[in-house]
Amino acid sequence: MKPLRLATLRALGTAALVTAATFPALAQQPAAAPTGATLDAVKSRGTLVCGVNTGLAGFAQPDSQGVWKGFDVDYCRAIAVAIFNDPNKVRYVPTTAQNRFTALQSGEVDLGARNTTVTLSRDTSLGFDFPAINFYDGQGFMVKASLGVNSAKDLDGATICVQPGTTTEQNLTDWARANKINFTPVVIERLEELVSAYAAGRCDAYTTDVSGLAATRSAQPNPAEHKILPEVISKEPLGPFVRQGDPRFADIVRWTHNALLTAEELGITSANVDKAVAEDTRPEAQRLLGKNGDLGKMLGLDNAWAVNVIKKIGNYGEIFTRNLEPIGIQRGPNAQWTQGGLQYSPPFR
Amino acid sequence: MSDSAVDPRLLRPPPKRGMRLSWADERFRAIIWQVLIVGVVVGIVWWLVRNTQHNLEVRRIATGFGFLNREAGLPIGEHLIEYTPASTYARALLVGVLNTLKVAVIGIVLATILGTLIGIARLSKNWLLSRIAGAYIEAVRDVPLLLQLLFWYTIMQMLPAPRQSLNPVTGVFLSNRGLRLPWIQWQDAHSFALLGFVIGVIGAILYVRSARAKRMQDGQPRKVWPAVLGLVVVLPLVIWAGLGAPWQGDIPALRGFNFQGGFSVSPEYFALLAGLVTYTAAFIAEIVRAGIQAVPAGQWEAAEALGLSRSRVMRLIVLPQALRVIVPPMTSQYLNLAKNSSLAVAIGYQDIVSIANTTLNQTGQAIEGIAIIMAVYLCISLSISLFMNWYNARIALVER
Amino acid sequence: MAETLAESAAPRPAAVGPAEARRPPMSVVGPVAWARASLFSSWWSTAITLALAYLLVRWAMGLVDWAFINAIWSVPVNDQGIAQTQACRALEGRGACWAVITEKYRFILFGTYPYDQHWRPLLCILLFIGLYIVSAMRRFWRKELALVWVATLVLIGVLMWGGILGMPYVPQERWGGLAITLILATFGIAFAFPLAVLVALGRRSRMPAIKTLCIVYVELIRGVPLISLLFMASVMFPLFLPEGMNIDKLLRAQVAIILFAAAYLAEVIRGGLQALSRGQYEAADALGLSYWQKTGFIILPQALRLVIPPLVNTFIGLFKDTSLVLIIGIFDLLTAGKTAVVEPAWQGFGVEVYVFVGLIYFIFCFAMSRYSQGLEVELNRHRVR
Secondary structure, eight states, X not given: OOHHXXXXXXXXXXXXXXXXXXXXXXXXXXXXXXXXXXXXXXXXXXXXXXXXXXXXXXXBEEOTTSOEESHHHHHHHHHHHHHHSOTTOEEEEEEOTTHHHHHHHTTSOSEEOSOOBOOHHHHHTTOEEXXXXXXXXXXXXXXXXXGOOOSGGGGTTEEEEEOXXXXXXXXXXXXXXXXXXXXXXXXXXXXXXXXXXXXXTSOSEEEEEHHHHHHXXXXXXXXXXXXXXXXXXXXXXXXXXXXXXXXXXXXXXXXXXXXXXXXXXXXXXXXXHHHHHHHXXXXXXXXXXXXXXXXXXXXXXXXXXXXXXXXXXOOXXXXXXXXXXXXXXXXXXXXXXXXXXXXXXXXXX | OTTSOOOHHHHSOOOSOOOOSSTTOHHHHHHHHHHHHHHHHHHHHHHHHHHHHHHHHHXXXXXXXXXXXXXXXXXXXXXXXXXXTTSBHHHHHHHHHHHHHHHHHHHHHHHHHHHHHHHHHHTOSOHHHHHHHHHHHHHHHTSXXXXXXXXXXXXXXXXXXXXXXXXXXXXXXXXXXXXXXXEEOOOHHHHHHHHHHHHHHHHHHHHHHHHHHHHHHHOOOOOOHHHHHIIIIIHHHHHHHHTTOOOOEEOOEEETTEEESSEEEOHHHHHHHHHHHHHHHHHHHHHHHHHHHTSOHHHHHHHHHTTXXXXXXXXXXXXXHHHHHHHHHHHHHHHHHHHHGGGHHHHTOOOHHHHHHHHHHHHOOHHHHHHXXXXXXXXXXXXXXXXXXXXXXXXXXXXX | OHHHHHHHHSOOOOOOOTTOOSOOOTTTSHHHHHHHHHTSSSHHHHHHHHHHHHHHHHHHHHHHIIIIISOBOXXXXXXXXXXXXXXXXXXXXXXXXXXXXXXXXXXXXXXXXXXXXXXXXXXXXXXXXXXXXXXXXXXXXXXXXXXXXXXXXXXXXXXXXXXXXXXXXXXXXXXXXHHHHHHHHHHHHHHHHHHHHHHXXXXXXXXXXXXXXXHHHHHHHHHSOXXXXXXXIIIIHHHHSOTTOOOOXXXXXXXXXXXHHHHHXXXXXXXXHHHSOHHHHHHHHHTTOOHHHIIIIIIHHHXXXXXXXXXXXXXXXXXXXXXXXXGGTOOBHXXXXXXXXXXXXXXXXXXXXXXXXXXXXXXXXXHHHHHHHHHHXXXXXXXXX
């Protein structure tokens, strides 16, 4: 290689690299409309893609045969039934706390059903919609009973186990600052790891949503050794979330949830739904079950959509009992409004 | 980069003719190829950047590092510098970098020591010792590090709770909250004494060098140890005594929930360090073994024939030669250890990856978060490479 | 320690010459002499031997107690399908609860793959093992091997996805366990390999722009941990693509692994290219071969042969590194193992699962590492002489 040529090539190479560096500046593009019709994509694909937890007992977890089970999973199945009348037309994508939002933003999943707290910034700046709140929760603390702690205010100087990258972590620091409490955090991303750290005594207290605490407590070899403290330091409304920009799909999610609630309120279960279709004369039951009016059509679904959902999945109470009661979670704030709870469905009309 | 040897054709005077614009001309072809490939790469990069910008705009994700000055609000268990949840993200990330360095630097030192010992044990004449060392190396190398870290962390959790902690010596407590050791209450005098020690060590090194250089000239052996002792030990002691010789013990004691006071090592740090050290040591042991075996037996015989003692043969003849074989692969092991420390995120040690992750999760600044992680590791890798290359050049055989 | 080392590296006592026909006395050969020479040669060595033997025996006894004598192999299941693990909990760590493996081994090995279709990933695992064995045999080191790889990988893809020949379609999210680990590692190496060859050639190229590109690529990737690349694949990659186009999570992780493996492989291959004597290049030039003829027929066949042992080692490293996809939530062997103990009944039996998963990794890596060591000796035989 003679020097001349080397210089030429080097110049060429440099020029190319410089061009490469300046291109991005030129690459401005007008913003396009937000991603369109999720529902169309779901229908043409023939399956609903659901982003779920990688493994959280009671909410989403594969069983020994690899079949996904849980409260959030049942919501995915319910929406699949509403759209396709087939609970098996769902694909589950396990997502971590980190990639759950990107997964939905990028269109990898159609729906997130992953114990996600509704917050203003998630609704607005992350570009999501939270059509429904299917689980009211709050953050609390659990300690070993032998510690002799009766109030969260006594936790000054304690070591607290907390999952990072979630609202739980921020609530904890806010609360500690407000109450002038010093604590040592132990932050572990994977939940089972965190729970075993607490169980082994690595931390004095474990903080997460009260439902999670109850589940953890009941899973311990001796639940009486653990105590959930009375303080609830935050509101944690959990619900499925969808991309902004497809109101029809959001409507289906919202009204599927409401149908589950209304069915429970009206006492319609998977066992008696066929009978109810034939015999129930209450006007709202008739509208819900598609006997009267065109509510299903208004959603862009079959009029029998709610019947199908209730028949194949059950009502809200059945989903709750099936998934959450075995792990020790009580209805509490998630009882029907008629029972003094917060679950309240707008009318089917 | 200097890997391609000088082309002999370069030595000839270049031919006079210019470049022809024809496929038959090698130089023309080279230019076309480069333009083509660079063009393709630039095109792909441009396409990706354009998509990204578009996507960010659509998703209304603000770019930039402005978030660094916002309040972090994330709790960090271990910090070498002052930190509270009210500190900024920038400070939280700095804490993460320091935590990464803390585990990487100490890990490299310990892995080198342990690896060398195991490598020597592997060569031992004692059959049992050599076999156990061999079995250790195989077992550790063939299981993923992540699994080993999880295993170590599980082991740490099997230790007793603080109130039943093991207390082998007064003031030393071992529990599932980690290890607590007595420490002195750190005061300014100690900082100055430490500074004096560092200066003393540098001075001692310079002194020993100049003494050696003089010995090379006149052949007279010089006693260096009194001056070295004075610089390294007496100087800091004098500074400390001069500042009033403060000495206040800080003995850990169980107060409230945890041990208070003393020097503590958290279980997360210990599990990460133990996992990294035992894993890397297995690789280093193999490197050390190969290095020592690469020194021909003739070197031993020749040195013994000169009447040198065995330890001197090892120190003066074998090790310097083995080092030349050992250092380059050792560099890549050090790099691996530093990079593997990023697995801390799996067992809850808050290193830079863990903190940057939480940051990107809370702020949604994915690109910036990952760019920070990559930049930090590139800097660490580059520093290790530069240092080891310098060291390698220093010990390299000076060839004629 | 230096002393031990000095002894070991010092010349051994002269061996008994071949001329001597009589059996040597018992004090020179035989088990007693062997023990004296290799276990009790000095008081220092004796002390080490005794201490180690004591520790070894104690440890082995503890292990046998835990793993076999006190272990529980199965537990009853109640009518709601929930395992009754009280017996295991009562052990309090004195014995292993292998029941968790008996109950969950299919989940650990195959993840969320449809239960009645488990024969497909199983067949894939066997195909992978067969592929490794065929590739390991020197008489198959021919160009046709590449075809065998392509065919096997395509077959594995068909088996896993299904959708034809009466096999129901199984989407990628449902794949899991050991099959995912093998897929990530094998496809990783298979796709990284051609890329690595190009990068290695590029790095030795005389064209400055290409050389710079290759150096930047290799050093950038080798300077950062795999985790950061996986995070990038998991969180950032979706931002890189145009709207509407999205790539599966597994595929994104696979791309990250390929890019990662290619940088390391490129350095290994570059080592082989450098080890080739200049004469080979010059002879090829003298024959008037073009660059690609020279590279394809003369240089690469020799250089690649030289680097097979380090290639196997890189593959072992990659095989272990695939476990990091745990952090981005892909159901590989390790993730499946960890998820298996999420169920409340089985919480707290992580050690048993780690041991099981660790053993699987160990069997694969140990076999490959033994192979690579043997190969190294074999390939270097001509140099030793």
